[in-house]
Amino acid sequence: MSRPRRATIRDVAAKAGVSIATVSKYVNGQQSFSKPVEDKLRLAIDTLGYSQNPLARSMVTGRTTAIGLAVMDIANPHYANVVKGANRVALANGYNLFVVDMEESIAAARPLLEALTPRTDGLIVSARIPTEVADWLAGLDKPVAFLGQPEHQNVMTVGTDSVEVAALLANYLVRQGFTRFGYVGYSRAAWNVERLHGLRRVLEPAGAKLxxxxxxxxxxxxxxxxxxxxxxxxxxxxxxxxxNDLVAIGVMSEATALGFKVPDDVAFAGIDNIPISRYVSPPLTTVDVCSQATGEVVMKKIMALIEDLPPPDDLVLEPALIIRDSTQRKVSAGH
Structure with a gap:
């Protein structure tokens, strides 16, 4: 059985007794008409079940109602939560979210973003991209926002302050009496330098070894x-x-396999507060970096730019220390 023919803009014009140009201007929000004309247009559209072709609309309006979100690794629960927050806001406001996974490949950033750009009204991109790609994004004729704190000054950013995140965690651990610290970092990320700075800012005055x-x-x-x-x-x-929590959980898991008691022999802490961090054994002390809230806020801000509302300022979200059993050791009298 053949499917019924989809109603066209020509059908709506004939049904309403107006020109095709009038229908086009009405459905694309380009012009208002008298109440009798708009009533006839609405009736014709409802009667025929007319729905506009998104591609045709984008050709007329120059808008796609789509926003691109490029993350480093969608398998990382932190980024998955950013996507969840962004998508929630996008759907509530009539936008579609196109997600691109760069799979921790810095080299893949430019080609993937070039493919995504023509299909979207705005872009949200992980800050961990090469400077030349950030410069290219800043020069695009469309809104762009970064997740995190890139060095580029001409692009809006949303995220937590990596220095303060690390300092918050270090202050707590110093108060717990720890004096020998290990940091398992990822030197390819800009935030790694910032987190080391936050740790050293606290540990050096305390006389702790890092x-x-x-x-x-x-x-x-x-x-x-x-x-x-x-x-x-x-x-x-x-x-x-x-x-991050994933790295901390990996080291902690192997520590247990090697016979170490956590936290009495060695304690562990992470950063991100991904969902699994509360369910590992022992539950992991971490810092909540507001992953879903970051996605929600950056989406609201990119939509404001797309819709020509006053440009929003950068926003730094407040991290929260989450204390769990992985750092609650039994302190001996001689420690």
Missing amino acids: MVFDVEEPTSEAGERAAARILLRPDRPEVIIGC
Whole structure:
């Protein structure tokens, strides 16, 4: 059985007794008409079940009602939560969200964004991209926002302050009595430098020792692979901070496999507050970096720019310390 023919703009014009140009201007919001004319147009559209072709509309209006969101790794729950927050706001406001996963490939950023740009009214991009790509984005004739804190001064940013995130965690751990710290970082990320700065800002005045280690990717698997060289050294850290929860969980899992008691032999903390962090054993102390809220806020701001509302300021969201069992060690009298 053949499907019924879809109503066209020509059908609406004939039914309403107006020109095709009048229908086009009405459905694209380009012009208002008298109440009798608009009543006839609405009746014809409802009767025929006319719905506009999105591609045709974008050709007329120059708008796609789509926003692109490019993240480094959609498998990372932090980014998945950013997407969830952004998509919630987009759907509530009549926008579609196109998500691109750069899969931790800096080299892939430019080609993927070039493919995404013509299909969208605005772009939201992870700050961890090369400077030349950030410069190119800043020169586009459309709104662009970064997730995080890039060095580029001409693009709106939304996120938490990585220095303050690390300092918040370090202050708590110093108060817990830890003096030998290990940081398992990801040196390819700009925020890694900022987090190290936040740690050192607190640890150096406290006289605490900081050992810095690096992983090849910010994943739990990379954390597991790095664990032995961190834990089996004679001066192993008393507490290990992962650059994110995934890395911390990976190192902590391998520590348990190697026979260490967590947190009595070695304590652990992460950053992000991804959902699984509360369910691992022991539950992981972490810093909530407002992942879903970041997605919601950046989407509201990019929509404001698209709709020519007053340009919003950058927004730094307030991180929150989440204390769990992975740092609640039994302190001996001699410690």
